[in-house]
Amino acid sequence: MRRIENIEVAWIMSEIADLLELKGETVFKIRAYRKAAKAIANLATDLAVLLVEKQLETVPGIGKAIAAKIEELLKTGTINYYENLKSEVPFGLLEIITIPGVGPKMAQELYQKLKISSVDELEAAAKGRKIRELPGMGGKTEMNILRGIEMLRSGVGRTTLGIADALAEAFVGFLRVLPGVEYAGAAGSTRRMQESIGDIDLVVGATETEKVIDIFVRHPQVKRVLNQGDTKASIVTLMGVQIDLMVVSPEQYWSALHHFTGSKEHNVRLRELAHKKGLKINEYGVFSRDDDSSLPVSGEADIYAHLGLPYIVPELREDLGEIEAAQEGKLPELLELADIKGDLHIHSDWSDGVNTIEQIAGKAAEIGYEYIAITDHSKSLGIARGLSVERLTMQNEYIREMNERTTGLEIMSGIEVDILANGDLDYPDEILAEKDVVIASVHSGFRQEEAKLTGRVISAMKNEHVDIIAHTTGRLIGRRDAYAINMEAVFEAAVKYGTALEINSSPDRLDLNDKYVRKAAEMGIKICINTDAHDIARMDEMRYGTAMARRGWLSREDVVNTMEKDRLRRFLAQRN
DNA sequence: GCCGTTTTCGGCCCGACTGTTTTCAGTCG
Numbered sequence: 001m002r003r004i005e006n007i008e009v010a011w012i013m014s015e016i017a018d019l020l021e022l023k024g025e026t027v028f029k030i031r032a033y034r035k036a037a038k039a040i041a042n043l044a045t046d047l048a049v050l051l052v053e054k055q056l057e058t059v060p061g062i063g064k065a066i067a068a069k070i071e072e073l074l075k076t077g078t079i080n081y082y083e084n085l086k087s088e089v090p091f092g093l094l095e096i097i098t099i100p101g102v103g104p105k106m107a108q109e110l111y112q113k114l115k116i117s118s119v120d121e122l123e124a125a126a127k128g129r130k131i132r133e134l135p136g137m138g139g140k141t142e143m144n145i146l147r148g149i150e151m152l153r154s155g156v157g158r159t160t161l162g163i164a165d166a167l168a169e170a171f172v173g174f175l176r177v178l179p180g181v182e183y184a185g186a187a188g189s190t191r192r193m194q195e196s197i198g199d200i201d202l203v204v205g206a207t208e209t210e211k212v213i214d215i216f217v218r219h220p221q222v223k224r225v226l227n228q229g230d231t232k233a234s235i236v237t238l239m240g241v242q243i244d245l246m247v248v249s250p251e252q253y254w255s256a257l258h259h260f261t262g263s264k265e266h267n268v269r270l271r272e273l274a275h276k277k278g279l280k281i282n283e284y285g286v287f288s289r290d291d292d293s294s295l296p297v298s299g300e301a302d303i304y305a306h307l308g309l310p311y312i313v314p315e316l317r318e319d320l321g322e323i324e325a326a327q328e329g330k331l332p333e334l335l336e337l338a339d340i341k342g343d344l345h346i347h348s349d350w351s352d353g354v355n356t357i358e359q360i361a362g363k364a365a366e367i368g369y370e371y372i373a374i375t376d377h378s379k380s381l382g383i384a385r386g387l388s389v390e391r392l393t394m395q396n397e398y399i400r401e402m403n404e405r406t407t408g409l410e411i412m413s414g415i416e417v418d419i420l421a422n423g424d425l426d427y428p429d430e431i432l433a434e435k436d437v438v439i440a441s442v443h444s445g446f447r448q449e450e451a452k453l454t455g456r457v458i459s460a461m462k463n464e465h466v467d468i469i470a471h472t473t474g475r476l477i478g479r480r481d482a483y484a485i486n487m488e489a490v491f492e493a494a495v496k497y498g499t500a501l502e503i504n505s506s507p508d509r510l511d512l513n514d515k516y517v518r519k520a521a522e523m524g525i526k527i528c529i530n531t532d533a534h535d536i537a538r539m540d541e542m543r544y545g546t547a548m549a550r551r552g553w554l555s556r557e558d559v560v561n562t563m564e565k566d567r568l569r570r571f572l573a574q575r576n
Numbered sequence: 577g578c579c580g581t582t583t584t585c586g587g588c589c590c591g592a593c594t595g596t597t598t599t600c601a602g603t604c605g
Binding site: 026027028029030031032033035036060061062063064065066100101102103104105106135136137138140141144153188196199201227228229230231232234244246259260264267268269270271272274275276280282283286 | 577578579582587588589590591592593594595596597601602603604605
């Protein structure tokens, strides 16, 4: 039987939750399946491995019943319970509840009264004014349904961290200068630096809240106002990104910022802790349950302090162990952007980059780096003007001369060598031996089967000249899935051969992702955070890669390019 | 269905906005 990926199991658990919801099951059971789905999606270890080791039930959120269903799925390829549910609930209803504004209750009602079981049927009924005939529904309900269907089809969907971050920054700048505004900031998954963003959350602390909302919804970037109240509003921008704004009084700002930064799971855990301490936490503050009196909050750290916890940074707030670590005083000392001393994966105009090595060096000096590596493409990558052996030798010489007349910044001569479809590297060893930094990566044969692709990457890792594997899974966020690669095996090889793995900082890649980063570091694998910039403007994307490292719980010691120059040299020389 | 330094049974976070209602359920985050 084919191998079932964790993400597929997570998907099925989430679909079971949806089906149970449509059946009107108790919310706690539904919540349990949702929680399990999330926990599984966040695992960096294959469920199959956990199953063999009888460790399934050690995963928080997975108990006896769900563990048994996972075992059944992995062994037989199906879950009886799930199949039965699917036969009880019309499949189309699952799609109907993905329409914004349409939930399980409405879907059930529409199905029972009007026999609606697909989005198309729903659209026809709304247009035909059939829905207003039902109790509790009216003309506005029909409008909302049609609008929701349009949103679903127009792909108001997830966006990359890069776009969300820039958009949030622009709106925060706009809000910050409005009259009466004391604080404005981005919250939500953008602030937590999640790899993709569903909608942008903004929080404002202001003396005149309604005025701020009023101006916000009339911003020129606003295509549509989804809802608007006294303290909250949601809009969709011209680019199709949803932005939610919450406006509170300046005193309430930190509680609101914390609340909307989330994650939801992290907040739920905190509120449970608060409950046990006789406290209540919401977006307006921290309160005593006895007399409703409020406790002082003049920064997010105060909220944690009231719970007896040290401050937890936004990147860790996922309920993936950070609360337990905080309780035990074992939070990691996270890497900071300022710890990064250089970028070891940059393309110049010698291959498919747009800037000269001089311009790249200028930008690096501006950032304050101690070193960079120029790593152009290798000869087989014709589409990217990969360097012939002759041009590569010329580039070596060119960089050597540049270093002689440059002070402060060291430019290393590197290469991003292709791992060819047959597993060979694109240059012979004696050429690779001349380079300071050798990065190896896959740019072809994406569709090969898992064993073959994994074998290619591992054989590159075996090569003593290869220092770093770049964008190891090959995924492009929202556009291309990771290729079939056995990451367990790659990690084992990285440990065995001492090869470092890259976090590619491009918001389109973020590869390795946070969960793999965390797993790799736990195994003692060194991580290198690079931008893979083809344009000097994108050398600033280092902060996204650093954010991924922080989300993966990395300290400075875990990261190759936090080393000062001489130590880095020794590290690279070890691998030759 | 999960979970337990108060619990193996009885809990399981908190509030805003909307539409259709006269007091609230559904949906969302």
